[in-house]
Amino acid sequence: xxxxxxxxxxxxxxxxxxxxxxxxxxxxxxxxxxxxxxxxxxxxxxxxxxxxxxxxxxxxxxxxxxxxxxxxxxxxxxxxxxxxxxxxxxxxxxxxxxxxxxxxxxxxxxxxxxxxxxxxxxxxxxxxxxxxxxxxxxxxxxxxxxxxxxxxxxxxxxxxxxxxxxxxxxxxxxxxxxxxxxxxxxxxxxxxxxxxxxxxxxxxxxxxxxxxxxxxxxxxxxxxxxxxxxxxxxxxxxxxxxxxxxxxxxxxxxxxxxxxxxxxxxxxxxxxxxxxxxxxxxxxxxxxxxxxxxxxxxxxxxxxxxxxxxxxxxxxxxxxxxxxxxxxxxxxxxxxxxxxxxxxxxxxxxxxxxxxxxxxxxxxxxxxxxxxxxxxxxxxxxxxxxxxxxxxxxxxxxxxxxxxxxxxxxxxxxxxxxxxxxxxxxxxxxxxxxxxxxxxxxxxxxxxxxxxxxxxxxxx
Ligand SMILES: [Zn+2]
Numbered sequence: 001x002x003x004x005x006x007x008x009x010x011x012x013x014x015x016x017x018x019x020x021x022x023x024x025x026x027x028x029x030x031x032x033x034x035x036x037x038x039x040x041x042x043x044x045x046x047x048x049x050x051x052x053x054x055x056x057x058x059x060x061x062x063x064x065x066x067x068x069x070x071x072x073x074x075x076x077x078x079x080x081x082x083x084x085x086x087x088x089x090x091x092x093x094x095x096x097x098x099x100x101x102x103x104x105x106x107x108x109x110x111x112x113x114x115x116x117x118x119x120x121x122x123x124x125x126x127x128x129x130x131x132x133x134x135x136x137x138x139x140x141x142x143x144x145x146x147x148x149x150x151x152x153x154x155x156x157x158x159x160x161x162x163x164x165x166x167x168x169x170x171x172x173x174x175x176x177x178x179x180x181x182x183x184x185x186x187x188x189x190x191x192x193x194x195x196x197x198x199x200x201x202x203x204x205x206x207x208x209x210x211x212x213x214x215x216x217x218x219x220x221x222x223x224x225x226x227x228x229x230x231x232x233x234x235x236x237x238x239x240x241x242x243x244x245x246x247x248x249x250x251x252x253x254x255x256x257x258x259x260x261x262x263x264x265x266x267x268x269x270x271x272x273x274x275x276x277x278x279x280x281x282x283x284x285x286x287x288x289x290x291x292x293x294x295x296x297x298x299x300x301x302x303x304x305x306x307x308x309x310x311x312x313x314x315x316x317x318x319x320x321x322x323x324x325x326x327x328x329x330x331x332x333x334x335x336x337x338x339x340x341x342x343x344x345x346x347x348x349x350x351x352x353x354x355x356x357x358x359x360x361x362x363x364x365x366x367x368x369x370x371x372x373x374x375x376x377x378x379x380x381x382x383x384x385x386x387x388x389x390x391x392x393x394x395x396x397x398x399x400x401x402x403x404x405x406x407x408x409x410x411x412x413x414x415x416x417x418x419x420x421x422x423x424x425x426x427x428x429x430x431x432x433x434x435x436x437x438x439x440x441x442x443x444x445x446x447x448x449x450x451x452x453x454x455x456x457x458x459x460x
Pocket of ligand 1: 067
């Protein structure tokens with residue numbers, strides 16, 4: 001007998017953000033991820049349309065990792081009546097907590113389309129309920145979803161706690177990859193190998209059509225930017241992403257400063273969210289890669305080095321300006337779209353002795369992109385600021401596998417693969433990856449449309 005299972009791509013088809021996959025056909029109905037759409041005004045506005053399903057009918061939500069494009073709409077799910085279980089790794093739950101507590105304020109400041117009941121939706125009461133429903137699992141601890149259906153989390157190597165969920169029904173396996181890490185990472189373990197009897201896979205494709213620049217030389221660029229700024233007696237501003245990128249930077253600063261390659265200088269971690277996330281990394285050091293664990297065993301406090309100061313309160317943040325140069329300021333947001341970095345940019349961008357170091361992809365309409373593309377002046381609030389500081393960029397810090405990495409990943413588990421569904425990427429990325437999987441690996445692959453219901457057939 002055949003069992004028809006449907007996966008509704010409520011979000012995350014032809015889009016790198018807004019992951020939201022509804023699975024029906026088993027005794028229990030479940031979701032994989034419930035993320036925010038980000039990146040454009042239109043995308044952001046569609047966050048507040050009703051879900052395409054009734055949240056009350058969903059029994060379990062599996063959360064692959066704690067980026068907002070995978071968790072940001074869970075409060076809305078609760079607000080709209082979900083009262084099932086939420087399941088993830090321990091680290092994902094801890095990070096989700098600090099991320100979601102921060103989301104309300106980000107959304108409140110957002111220009112585009114906020115619902116009138118936003119405050120209620122992200123209220124402490126909703127968040128309290130949300131986390132009371134949240135169960136945790138370790139990697140490889142089997143979780144019984146319902147009769148004959150179990151799930152096991154594998155390390156995706158993307159951010160701390162990130163998981164691929166491998167479901168098993170009567171010895172048939174299918175996997176939701178979530179986002180896949182750009183292994184090797186400075187801190188995390190490599191993406192784990194999947195069992196070799198996976199039959200269906202739903203895979204991300206953020207970089208499905210591109211390969212990354214080499215990671216070689218990344219540390220060298222960081223070192224030379226730090227040294228140049230030091231010798232100019234300037235301020236080095238680094239717009240950061242709170243989860244993963246910040247911790248990678250701290251780890252690399254730690255190495256450069258403790259080895260004496262770069263002189264000690266004041267380094268301010270000026271982001272309450274990044275400070276909180278870094279605390280969580282300290283709690284889960286057993287999830288970090290072996291070489292990093294070895295450093296820790298040998299007594300190195302990998303996120304602490306001479307000169308580092310965490311400035312959590314607004315007052316501490318404001319006092320940075322009085323500290324003598326040279327100095328380094330790490331502050332959010334990573335694309336200069338808001339947060340404390342904007343205050344520092346106002347203060348320091350007009351001085352040619354200073355530097356702004358761009359550390360990741362900048363979306364087309366962001367302030368970071370304008371600066372990266374060489375804008376001579378920028379508008380911050382009402383103020384026009386001339387850009388005279390040095391603008392540098394360090395590449396190779398992407399948290400996602402590139403096109404070759406994704407094809408290799410599918411190839412490694414292609415023995416019994418019947419079909420791959422390519423999602424969580426822009427249209428051209430998804431289509432390109434699907435084509436490569438078909439042509440190079442001979443595995444049928446398919447790119448679902450937004451809202452499309454895809455079917456998989458299992459033996460019962
Ligand atoms: Zn992610």
